[in-house]
Amino acid sequence: MLNTLTQAFSLITTWEVIIAMLAASVYGLVIGSLPGLSATMATALLVPVTFYLSPIAAIATIVAASTMAIFAGDIPGALLRIPGTPASAAYADEAYAMTRKGEAELALGAGVWFSAVGGIAGTLSLMILAPPLAEIALSFSTFEYFWLAFLGLMCATLVARSSPVKAIASMFIGLLVACIGIENPGGVPRFTFGMTNLFGGIEPIPALVGVFAVAQVMRAMLTPEPPPIPRRKFGSILAGQWKLTKKYNWQMTRGNIIGIIIGVLPGAGADMAAWVSYAMSKRFSKEPEKFGTGHVEGLVEAGASNNASIASGWVPSLLFGIPGDTIAAIAIGVLYMKGLNPGPTLFTEKASSMYAIYLMFIIANIIMIPLGIVMIRLASHVLRAPRSTVMPVIMLCCAVGSFAIGNNIFGVVIVATFGVIGYVMEENGYPVAAMVLGIVMGTMIEQSFVTSLIKSDGSVLPFFERPIAAILAAMAIGALIWPVLVWVWRKFRREPIVATSAR
Amino acid sequence: MRLPDRVTGLFLVGLGAAAAYGGWQLPPVPGQPVGPNVFPLVIGTGLALCGLAITFGIGRSFEEEEHLIPVEGGQPPPPTNKLYGLRALLPPALLLLYVAIAERLGFILTAAMIVYVTSTALGARWKIALPLALLAPIGIHLIFSKLLRVPLPPGVLPMPW
Numbered sequence: 001m002l003n004t005l006t007q008a009f010s011l012i013t014t015w016e017v018i019i020a021m022l023a024a025s026v027y028g029l030v031i032g033s034l035p036g037l038s039a040t041m042a043t044a045l046l047v048p049v050t051f052y053l054s055p056i057a058a059i060a061t062i063v064a065a066s067t068m069a070i071f072a073g074d075i076p077g078a079l080l081r082i083p084g085t086p087a088s089a090a091y092a093d094e095a096y097a098m099t100r101k102g103e104a105e106l107a108l109g110a111g112v113w114f115s116a117v118g119g120i121a122g123t124l125s126l127m128i129l130a131p132p133l134a135e136i137a138l139s140f141s142t143f144e145y146f147w148l149a150f151l152g153l154m155c156a157t158l159v160a161r162s163s164p165v166k167a168i169a170s171m172f173i174g175l176l177v178a179c180i181g182i183e184n185p186g187g188v189p190r191f192t193f194g195m196t197n198l199f200g201g202i203e204p205i206p207a208l209v210g211v212f213a214v215a216q217v218m219r220a221m222l223t224p225e226p227p228p229i230p231r232r233k234f235g236s237i238l239a240g241q242w243k244l245t246k247k248y249n250w251q252m253t254r255g256n257i258i259g260i261i262i263g264v265l266p267g268a269g270a271d272m273a274a275w276v277s278y279a280m281s282k283r284f285s286k287e288p289e290k291f292g293t294g295h296v297e298g299l300v301e302a303g304a305s306n307n308a309s310i311a312s313g314w315v316p317s318l319l320f321g322i323p324g325d326t327i328a329a330i331a332i333g334v335l336y337m338k339g340l341n342p343g344p345t346l347f348t349e350k351a352s353s354m355y356a357i358y359l360m361f362i363i364a365n366i367i368m369i370p371l372g373i374v375m376i377r378l379a380s381h382v383l384r385a386p387r388s389t390v391m392p393v394i395m396l397c398c399a400v401g402s403f404a405i406g407n408n409i410f411g412v413v414i415v416a417t418f419g420v421i422g423y424v425m426e427e428n429g430y431p432v433a434a435m436v437l438g439i440v441m442g443t444m445i446e447q448s449f450v451t452s453l454i455k456s457d458g459s460v461l462p463f464f465e466r467p468i469a470a471i472l473a474a475m476a477i478g479a480l481i482w483p484v485l486v487w488v489w490r491k492f493r494r495e496p497i498v499a500t501s502a503r
Numbered sequence: 504m505r506l507p508d509r510v511t512g513l514f515l516v517g518l519g520a521a522a523a524y525g526g527w528q529l530p531p532v533p534g535q536p537v538g539p540n541v542f543p544l545v546i547g548t549g550l551a552l553c554g555l556a557i558t559f560g561i562g563r564s565f566e567e568e569e570h571l572i573p574v575e576g577g578q579p580p581p582p583t584n585k586l587y588g589l590r591a592l593l594p595p596a597l598l599l600l601y602v603a604i605a606e607r608l609g610f611i612l613t614a615a616m617i618v619y620v621t622s623t624a625l626g627a628r629w630k631i632a633l634p635l636a637l638l639a640p641i642g643i644h645l646i647f648s649k650l651l652r653v654p655l656p657p658g659v660l661p662m663p664w
Binding site: 051168179184188214218220221395396397412428 | 505506508511515518519522525526529530531532535536537538539540541542543546547549550553554556557561587588590591592593594595596597598599601602605606610614617618619621622623624625626627631632635636639640643647650651652653654655
């Protein structure tokens with residue numbers, strides 16, 4: 001244990017890792033604070049760069065950039081009422097109300113302080129949860145893996161803030177995309193339409209870049225430019241945060257726990273965590289009437305929650321290769337590329353690398369406090385960069401980055417195609433996160449499904465016979481029929497359906 | 504690009520049916536009960552069923568209206584004629600253009616064109632768009648070609664490094 005810890009330390013104290021981490025932090029802060037550029041997009045555009053780094057440095061960039069971007073989204077939320085990333089959307093109104101009351105420092109300080117606390121809580125959950133789960137997972141056979149993957153896909157559809165039917169359809173589209181290529185049980189070209197470029201299948205990373213980056217540029221073409229941030233001087237950012245920590249200790253803890261749980265659930269990430277925590281905070285607050293008028297309580301809880309979900313999203317990713325959120329989906333791609341294939345054995349064979357990941361998460365959350373304060377002070381300058389100068393550079397990064405992944409120009413075609421697919425789906429209420437999960441998990445779920453069927457000679461009974469498989473199956477089927485039950489219940493009650501105003 | 508649910512639903516029914524049929528046509532692995540055909544069959548059927556449900560509006564009641572935050576200060580709403588919506592297709596079109604001509608024209612020139620067009624389309628004056636189109640490709644080229652050794656096409660205007 002101590003030995004692996006010192007090994008982990010020596011892994012991350014190389015110049016390459018330190019520089020990569022600092023650069024990625026600054027990058028994450030800038031991208032996260034620019035409205036319209038999400039944390040997922042920041043991570044996706046980083047992948048081509050990680051190719052040329054050592055495994056630990058590659059993971060360091062992803063950890064640092066995603067952590068910073070989620071916090072940085074709070075900055076324009078508080079100053080402009082425009083969330084920098086979807087994860088800050090839940091409380092952008094509240095934070096802006098505080099700014100108008102002259103409490104911008106308190107709102108932004110709460111953002112950076114409780115984000116750091118949440119991030120560290122999430123990391124602790126990763127450290128505590130992952131190894132014992134890995135022990136259990138070692139005894140899993142393909143049946144359990146199938147149900148686990150199935151359950152993961154169902155979770156992704158359940159938590160989508162959209163119609164569950166559309167979410168399931170999105171997931172199927174993703175699985176269909178994963179069918180393309182010759183990597184299937186028969187080794188025959190499937191859905192390749194005679195194109196040699198499709199033989200290797202659709203790489204998840206260019207598809208993700210398309211869905212999250214190109215689609216965003218497309219959206220920018222049709223939406224008006226956000227106003228520039230007004231210049232202002234800030235007082236002390238961290239003043240009063242300790243007092244808040246003591247006053248809202250319970251809220252903070254609850255935010256951390258909710259964030260961790262939502263992070264672990266496949267497909268649900270930081271934005272979901274923030275919405276749920278903000279709603280919880282309001283529901284259980286002693287002074288709910290103050291919410292919406294610039295009350296810091298919800299910020300504390302939701303700010304802690306969305307950063308906690310980032311680290312805990314790595315639990316299912318590292319253990320099973322099932323992404324906890326879209327950022328983790330990208331991270332899985334990078335892990336595979338770097339020979340750190342997700343699986344329970346990662347924790348026994350590559351324990352020092354795992355400890356290095358924990359350490360990097362903790363370091364990223366600690367350096368977020370000083371870097372975040374600098375970013376807040378510089379925000380009025382950085383956020384003056386007009387969209388018309390940022391988006392073209394992003395376009396270039398999409399083109400070059402997707403080419404760099406396989407030195408194949410076909411990658412650019414994939415990016416463009418998935419840009420259109422992602423844009424059209426999002427416009428019509430089909431959640432793209434569910435599709436992304438389908439693409440990432442498709443091969444795994446097919447393999448475990450077909451291998452299980454071959455083992456059982458085509459019978460479905462063994463899928464339910466092993467004890468853990470049976471439990472997982474029950475949960476998965478429950479998740480599948482849950483929306484149906486709710487739908488029937490609503491029909492039965494004949495309630496007028498009101499758009500939930502609880503948020 | 505907001506289409507009625509009926510249209511997207513029927514499209515998914517078609518896509519699912521095609522996938523299921525395509526999967527059905529695949530040759531089975533001799534001596535094995537399941538092969539590469541099973542998974543597409545299951546997925547295709549599922550997708551077609553979802554498409555049907557969407558066509559008939561099942562599950563609509565779960566959809567939440569998008570939580571739009573109005574921008575303060577009030578910018579004029581964008582003009583809403585039909586061609587305006589097509590602007591969204593500009594980014595993917597430019598990327599496909601890159602695929603088509605980058606090899607011959609070289610990275611720098613193609614990239615400069617992409618930057619200039621995107622920037623102008625987003626409302627930048629030429630005073631901003633032109634310097635950006637000159638500098639951004641060189642910067643990206645430096646990072647990716649020099650630092651990360653990605654073989655970007657030199658074309659007619661190779662860089663001195």
